Amino acid sequence: MAKTKIVKSAGRFGVRYGQSARRRTAAIEEKQNKRQECFFCNGKAVRVSKGIWECKKCGKRFAAHAYFLEKEITTQPQVIDSGKKSQSLKKEKTTN
Ligand SMILES: [Zn+2]
Numbered sequence: 001m002a003k004t005k006i007v008k009s010a011g012r013f014g015v016r017y018g019q020s021a022r023r024r025t026a027a028i029e030e031k032q033n034k035r036q037e038c039f040f041c042n043g044k045a046v047r048v049s050k051g052i053w054e055c056k057k058c059g060k061r062f063a064a065h066a067y068f069l070e071k072e073i074t075t076q077p078q079v080i081d082s083g084k085k086s087q088s089l090k091k092e093k094t095t096n
Contacts, residue, residue: 006019006023007019007022007023007025007026008026008029008030009025009026009029009030009033010022010023010025010026010029013025028067028068031067031068031070032067032068034068036053036068036069037069037071038053038055038057038058038060039062039064039069039071040055040058040060040062040079041055041057041058041060043055043056043057043058044056044057045069047067048061050066050067051063051064051065051066052080053069060079061079061080062079062080063080
């Protein structure tokens with residue numbers, strides 16, 4: 001199953017999951033497949049996990065939207081740079 005006119009990329013699901021769910025999926029995936037820009041340097045941000053992003057240019061790891069980045073909505077993205085959580089993330093980063 002490929003792209004369809006109505007549900008676009010969600011056409012791969014065929015007739016399953018209902019039309020409204022497939023339409024929502026297509027709307028998210030359309031934004032998700034675009035280039036995601038870092039809030040700090042406009043570099044390319046890559047999604048690490050749900051809501052966690054990492055910039056390829058400045059190396060910052062920050063919390064933002066779950067599926068795609070939109071500057072209009074987010075006012076102050078939180079940089080993960082202090083506390084125990086970031087220490088474990090830094091260790092993970094150095095091993096990579
Ligand atoms: Zn950046």
